[in-house]
Amino acid sequence: MALAVRDIESATRFYTEALGCTPWKEAERLSLAEQAVALRWPNAGLLLLPAETALPLVDRPVCEAGIAHVCIQTPAIVPVVNRAKARGAELHSEPIDLGTGFLYCYARDPERNVIEVECVAPVWPDEQPWLAHANIVTHDLRRLVGFYSRLLGVEAIRSPLLRDDKRLDTIADLTDVQLRAAWLNPGNAQLELMQYLQPATGAKTGRRESGAPGFAYVAFEVTGLAEACEHLKESGGDFVDAPTPGATQAWGMDPDGNRVLLLDLGAFSDAGLRISTLADPQITQRFSAARAALAPAS
Structure with a gap:
């Protein structure tokens, strides 16, 4: 993942001190930007790039098309959320239980980028966060799911229509949310694709403007x-x-x-x-297996 920011030094402090990233100096050579800073979670990397300073920071709604957020998971959400708030993040809400066994909240970093924080079952004592997924919002879910499924060689898990849930509205900071989602798991982390039907996701977005602050690719x-x-x-x-x-x-x-x-x-x-040299590139699969082992036998 790459994130274009106005203040790379500040963003580096936020993602390392609040969200558990560590420096990944080897990966900085992959960027064409001299000021780029490469960070990593146990299973994936985050490249911080300089944004075009003439372009304004925009508090984009989570339903706007484009690469909209990244999600980190941790068995201990309270320390992560508290650190994020202490370092300038603002929450849409405190963590909310959607009945899935997880707690969810959306936080906006100091430059208004959205980070989803999920609290998962405490399957191990280590509280180190990891990257669960990157989220892309689209006006044509069927087409985009087809593309990424073919590209990555994996089948998508699809949600039903999600609607009439005030908890979703609160998490998303929107009204009367209706959406469909799909998840693809090619290996070290998932790709989450969403289409909002209310408020409807349009085809055009400022997220893709060259040099725009926000998730770049x-x-x-x-x-x-x-x-x-x-x-x-x-x-x-x-x-x-x-x-x-x-x-x-x-x-x-x-x-x-x-x-x-x-x-x-x-x-x-x-x-x-390489991804294979990271601290725990298979952590998402390891978590799924550990969670399944805790489930009661049917």
Whole structure:
């Protein structure tokens, strides 16, 4: 994930001190921006990029199209939320129980970007947060689910129509929320896709404006860049710039126009760039297995 911010130093402090990220110096070489700072959770990276200072910070509603938020999970939500608030975050609400066994809340970081914080079952004593998913909001859920399902080679888990729940309204800071969602799990973290029917998600968004503050792109580690580029095209995507021979990365777009970075790290001798070298790249699967083991036998 990449996040464009106006104040990289402040954002670095927030994401490390409040949300459990640690420095990932090896990954900074993957950015073209000199001021970029690479951070990591146990299973995924977050690249902080300089935003265009002439563009204003916008308090975008969570139903606006584009890459809308990231979600972290932890067995101990209170310390995370308290640290976030102490370092300038504002909550839509205190954590809320939706009846799923989790607690949920949306927090806005000091630059108004949305971070979903989920409290999961205490399956282990370690309170270290991890990245659960990146969220993309779309005006055409069926199309975007089809694209990412083909691209990632996984089937989506789909929600029913979610509506008539004041708890959803409170979490989202919206009125009369109606939405559908889908989740894809390609490995180290999930991709969450949502379409709001009320308030309706439109096709246009300022999130994709070049240099705009906010979540800028999602990145996927691939093996064989040329083949991965062809696969992205066949899946229904396109390219911002045509990939060049010998390149190690290519900038693509999903059908909505959200930026997708494909990274072929085979040419780099530094293994520390790879997801597999992170502290716990399979933590989402490990959590699911541990939670299932706690469930009573039917």
